[in-house]
Amino acid sequence: MKALVYTGPEQLRYDTVPDAVARDGEALLRVDSVGICGSDMHAFLGHDERRPAPLILGHEAAGTIVNGPEAGRRVTVNPLVTCGQCEACKAGRNNLCPQRQIISMPPREGAFAERLSMPLENLVTIPAGVSFEKAALAEPIACGWHAVRLARNALAKPLEEATCLVIGGGAIGLGAALVLATAGASGIAISETNKARHPTLTRSGDFHVFDPSQPGCAVDGAVDLVIDAVGFAATREAACRAVRPGGAIVHIGLGDANGGLDIRKMTLQEIAFIGTYTYTPADFRETAAAIFDGRLGALNWTETRSLSDGLGAFRDIRNGAAAAPKIILKP
Amino acid sequence: MKALVYTGPEQLRYDTVPDAVARDGEALLRVDSVGICGSDMHAFLGHDERRPAPLILGHEAAGTIVNGPEAGRRVTVNPLVTCGQCEACKAGRNNLCPQRQIISMPPREGAFAERLSMPLENLVTIPAGVSFEKAALAEPIACGWHAVRLARNALAKPLEEATCLVIGGGAIGLGAALVLATAGASGIAISETNKARHPTLTRSGDFHVFDPSQPGCAVDGAVDLVIDAVGFAATREAACRAVRPGGAIVHIGLGDANGGLDIRKMTLQEIAFIGTYTYTPADFRETAAAIFDGRLGALNWTETRSLSDGLGAFRDIRNGAAAAPKIILKP
Numbered sequence: 142m143k144a145l146v147y148t149g150p151e152q153l154r155y156d157t158v159p160d161a162v163a164r165d166g167e168a169l170l171r172v173d174s175v176g177i178c179g180s181d182m183h184a185f186l187g188h189d190e191r192r193p194a195p196l197i198l199g200h201e202a203a204g205t206i207v208n209g210p211e212a213g214r215r216v217t218v219n220p221l222v223t224c225g226q227c228e229a230c231k232a233g234r235n236n237l238c239p240q241r242q243i244i245s246m247p248p249r250e251g252a253f254a255e256r257l258s259m260p261l262e263n264l265v266t267i268p269a270g271v272s273f274e275k276a277a278l279a280e281p282i283a284c285g286w287h288a289v290r291l292a293r294n295a296l297a298k299p300l301e302e303a304t305c306l307v308i309g310g311g312a313i314g315l316g317a318a319l320v321l322a323t324a325g326a327s328g329i330a331i332s333e334t335n336k337a338r339h340p341t342l343t344r345s346g347d348f349h350v351f352d353p354s355q356p357g358c359a360v361d362g363a364v365d366l367v368i369d370a371v372g373f374a375a376t377r378e379a380a381c382r383a384v385r386p387g388g389a390i391v392h393i394g395l396g397d398a399n400g401g402l403d404i405r406k407m408t409l410q411e412i413a414f415i416g417t418y419t420y421t422p423a424d425f426r427e428t429a430a431a432i433f434d435g436r437l438g439a440l441n442w443t444e445t446r447s448l449s450d451g452l453g454a455f456r457d458i459r460n461g462a463a464a465a466p467k468i469i470l471k472p
Numbered sequence: 473m474k475a476l477v478y479t480g481p482e483q484l485r486y487d488t489v490p491d492a493v494a495r496d497g498e499a500l501l502r503v504d505s506v507g508i509c510g511s512d513m514h515a516f517l518g519h520d521e522r523r524p525a526p527l528i529l530g531h532e533a534a535g536t537i538v539n540g541p542e543a544g545r546r547v548t549v550n551p552l553v554t555c556g557q558c559e560a561c562k563a564g565r566n567n568l569c570p571q572r573q574i575i576s577m578p579p580r581e582g583a584f585a586e587r588l589s590m591p592l593e594n595l596v597t598i599p600a601g602v603s604f605e606k607a608a609l610a611e612p613i614a615c616g617w618h619a620v621r622l623a624r625n626a627l628a629k630p631l632e633e634a635t636c637l638v639i640g641g642g643a644i645g646l647g648a649a650l651v652l653a654t655a656g657a658s659g660i661a662i663s664e665t666n667k668a669r670h671p672t673l674t675r676s677g678d679f680h681v682f683d684p685s686q687p688g689c690a691v692d693g694a695v696d697l698v699i700d701a702v703g704f705a706a707t708r709e710a711a712c713r714a715v716r717p718g719g720a721i722v723h724i725g726l727g728d729a730n731g732g733l734d735i736r737k738m739t740l741q742e743i744a745f746i747g748t749y750t751y752t753p754a755d756f757r758e759t760a761a762a763i764f765d766g767r768l769g770a771l772n773w774t775e776t777r778s779l780s781d782g783l784g785a786f787r788d789i790r791n792g793a794a795a796a797p798k799i800i801l802k803p
Contacts, residue, residue, distance in 0.1 A: 229718065232628065237717040237742060294625070295744070297563065372739065386568040387560065398736035405729035407747035408703065411568060413626070414745040416738035 143472060144254035145451040149194045150187030153452040158197070161256035168261050169208040170216070173273040175252040176201035176281060176443075177454060177468050179311060180395060181245070185455050191246050199253035199470070200245040203267065203277040207256075216264035217276035218252070219283075219425045220244040236287075236419045243419075253448060255472045262422075265429045274469050275432060275440050278312065281467065282437065283420035283428040285317030285368070288391045289324055290424065292366050295389040295413045301325040303365035306383050308332050310342045310350070312467040313393055314370035319437045320428075321368075322346050330360055332379070337464040341442045353379060369394055377401030386410035393417050448472040474803060475585035476782040480525045481518030484783040489528070492587035499592050500539040501547070504604040506583040507532035507612060507774070507800050508785060510642060511726060512576070516786050522577050530584035530801070531576045534598065534608040538587075547595035548607040549583070550614075550756045551575040567618075567750045574750075584779060586803045593753075596760045605800050606763060606771050609643065612798065613768065614759040616648030616699070618751035619722045620655055623697050626720040626744045632656040634696035637714050639663050641673045641681070643798040644724055645701035650768045651759075652699075653677050661691055663710070668795040672773045684710060700725055708732030717741035724748050779803040 144158045163169040178201055184192035192198065200220035206212050223230050223238035230238050244259070245251030267276045293300055305326050307318045310333030321329050330349040331342050342350045351360075365388045367380040372394015380390045381403040392414060407414065420428070431437050444465035446454050451470055457463045475489045494500040509532055515523035523529065531551035537543055554561050554569035561569050575590070576582030598607040624631055636657050638649045641664030652660050661680040662673050673681045682691075696719045698711040703725015711721045712734040723745060738745065751759070762768050775796035777785050782801055788794045 234628070234718060234742075239717075291742075297565065372735075377735070386570070387565060392735070392739055395736065395739055398734060399731075400735075402733060402735070403729060404703075404708070404723070404731075404733070404747070405726065407745070408723055408726055409749050410747065411565075411622075411749055412747045414738070414747075416735070416741065416743045416745075418740050418742055 142255040143448070144197050145199070145448055145470070147184060147192070147194050147196050147198050151185065153185065153455060155449045155451060158254070161250065161254060161258055163208050164258045166260070167258045168206045168211065168264060170202070170204040170218070170257045170259060171207050172202050172204040172252050172255060172257050172472050174203045174277040174469050174471060175199045176277050176312065177458065177470065178281065179313065182455065182458055183395065186459070193247070196245070196247065197250040197254050198245045199251035200243055201277050201280040202252035202257060203273040204257065206264070211261070215267040215273070217267055217279045217429055218259055219263040219265065219422060220280060221419055222249065222260060222263065233421055233423060235422055253451060253470060265426055268433050271433050274443055274445060276429070277469055278316070278440055278443070278467065279425060279429040279432055281312040282316035282320065282432065283425045284313050284393055284417070285320045286428040287420035287424040288317055288368055288393050288417045289320045291415050291417055292368070292389060292391045295391070295415050296366060297387055298365065301327065304328045304363060305366045305368070306330045306332065306360055306364045307368045307370060308376045308379060309370035309394070310335070310338045310466060311370065314368070315342060315345060315442065315466045317368045317370055317393070318348055319346060323431060323436050335461050337461070338466060341464065341466060345438060345442060364388060366391065372396035374399070374401035381406060381412070384412050389413040389415060391415045391417055443467045443469050445469050445471060473586040474779070475528050476530070476779055476801070478515060478523070478525050478527050478529050482516065484516065484786060486780045486782060489585070492581065492585060492589055494539050495589045497591070498589045499537045499542065499595060501533070501535040501549070501588045501590060502538045503533050503535040503583050503586060503588050503803050505534045505608040505800050505802060506530045507608050507643065507798050508789065509612065510644065513786065513789055514726065517790070524578070527576070527578065528581040528585050529576045530582035531574055532608050532611040533583035533588060534604040535588065537595070542592070546598040546604070548598055548610045548760055549590055550594040550596065550753065551611060552750055553580065553591060553594065564752055564754060566753055584782060584801060596757055599764050602764050605774055605776060607760070608800055609647070609771055609774070609798065610756060610760040610763055612643040613647035613651065613763065614751035614756045615644050615724055615748070616651045617759040618755040619648055619699055619724050619748045620651045621755065622746050622748055623699070623720060623722045626722070626746050627697060628718055629696065632658065635659045635694060636697045636699070637661045637663065637691055637695045638699045638701060639707045639710060640701035640725070641666070641669045641797060642701065645699070646673060646676060646773065646797045648699045648701055648724070649679055650677060654762060654767050666792050668792070669797060672795065672797060676769060676773060695719060697722065703727035705730065705732035712737060712743070715743050720744040720746060722746045722748055774798045774800050776800050776802060
């Protein structure tokens with residue numbers, strides 16, 4: 142089969158590789174659409190020790206089952222494979238399973254390929270009339286869905302009364318903003334340094350979109366809930382400046398490991414910092430349902446390219462030349 | 473009146489100062505007992521820009537009203553003075569009041585003195601048979617009471633099923649451990665590097681007390697709730713090592729402003745970090761009630777000294793020569 146193989150820092154090769162085969166009891170999928178995630182970019186740049194070359198990246202997939210009695214079923218993929226038996230899984234927090242695997246990380250290859258093996262319980266049926274491209278957004282948007290659910294618990298006031306700031310206007314950030322809006326939050330701001338993304342963000346919802354590198358955007362000290370969808374020291378610094386006493390910072394990004402938090406302020410002002418990683422199976426299903434029934438809007442902010450042009454897409458994203466919050470590759 | 477005046481880094485002078493007078497509508501107290509807090513030590517070392525010399529420190533006070541119709545009433549003092557009108561105060565979160573004052577910080581002098589002016593609503597009556605020394609512990613223990621209340625909300629499991637670690641065996645840490653026990657937690661460990669404190673800690677409850685500088689104390693990765701009652705980068709590092717996936721770190725200490733948190737781990741493992749500052753009026757009253765009715769144990773781990781010997785007490789604490797988790801000064 143054809144696949145896009147990460148072969149070393151800043152290198153991707155579109156190549157013929159051995160066909161993926163269905164693992165025991167799993168479904169084999171023909172991949173139709175697969176998004177490029179910030180974590181794929183992180184690996185591409187050689188910054189993720191969990192993703193050593195050579196490796197097929199990609200974990201935001203939708204496609205069609207091609208084996209067994211369910212052949213022909215169109216599905217979107219929850220890429221987290223968990224044991225189902227441990228304390229975390231039994232509590233519904235499969236994302237904390239010590240045995241968790243995610244496709245695109247050994248021992249499981251990713252979805253930048255024509256075929257992919259997945260457990261049946263990880264697949265959610267796509268209704269007729271919903272495109273694969275839209276369905277592939279379930280994975281990144283589920284991260285925001287999960288983050289907003291944790292944020293509700295961390296906030297001392299109802300989300301409906303909270304002022305919100307999302308840092309980062311990629312798919313994770315925009316997805317989180319759309320989930321906030323669906324959840325009833327008002328007063329949602331999105332900070333995004335890439336001005337090319339502003340028109341799409343502004344068009345996607347009732348959002349106050351601003352460039353944090355410009356003066357005059359006074360959110361500092363006024364925000365109940367900050368969702369940091371970037372996760373670098375600089376964005377955590379911005380989150381700490383923005384949050385008001387008693388507020389919360391929900392942290393989705395995996396940019397760098399240390400720094401940025403003003404812990405003295407967080408203590409004196411009782412700021413909560415909530416680490417979040419991916420989503421539970423329930424979050425994923427609920428996100429997919431919200432996508433399918435239109436609650437998250439038109440979701441027409443993706444750009445589609447051929448998998449064979451994957452290297453060009455990665456370079457465009459790295460250089461800030463990609464205006465769309467999400468590029469989807471088609472094998 | 474006599475007072476212990478902070479006059480500059482590592483300097484305290486026991487001196488005669490102008491008598492404190494009752495502010496408008498406030499009670500004038502004859503101070504009987506006042507504890508030395510870690511934040512007093514921080515100020516004494518010249519590390520707290522909020523407490524510039526010359527200043528009377530001390531905010532853990534109990535005494536007797538000497539003016540007005542309530543003269544003779546024995547009271548313990550909530551040292552946080554708040555506006556009562558703002559959004560935070562109206563929500564019962566007076567500790568986040570933008571106008572909050574605390575005695576021992578300008579514009580209010582502290583309680584290392586013979587007399588102190590306080591609003592009546594900050595005073596809680598001490599029942600007959602309870603000593604001033606014990607009543608003065610309401611302030612430090614209320615910090616732990618508040619922290620445990622926030623921890624309950626942050627944890628995904630009931631406190632009764634959670635493994636707990638308290639970092640630091642001073643009055644804040646020991647108080648938090650006692651509150652945890654009262655709240656039903658089992659499996660409470662206390663880490664304390666000062667071995668001289670171990671016998672008192674062990675005697676005060678069913679606690680696993682250990683020296684984190686020694687090998688063989690395997691709490692790492694096993695703790696649902698860490699209460700950091702010290703608040704330096706090194707203790708936050710220890711907290712991050714100890715906490716298990718999905719767990720929480722509740723941070724009371726104000727040691728230093730930055731560093732120590734492994735934010736990548738906190739994100740990948742969904743660790744919550746909860747900043748806490750002092751207590752609400754309800755927390756303070758509930759803590760005092762628990763002290764008065766014996767729920768927090770004998771509380772016989774204080775050492776009493778004369779206010780005139782305050783400098784010696786500060787030096788002993790700084791040099792690790794004070795075994796008692798709390799030294800109480802008597803004007």
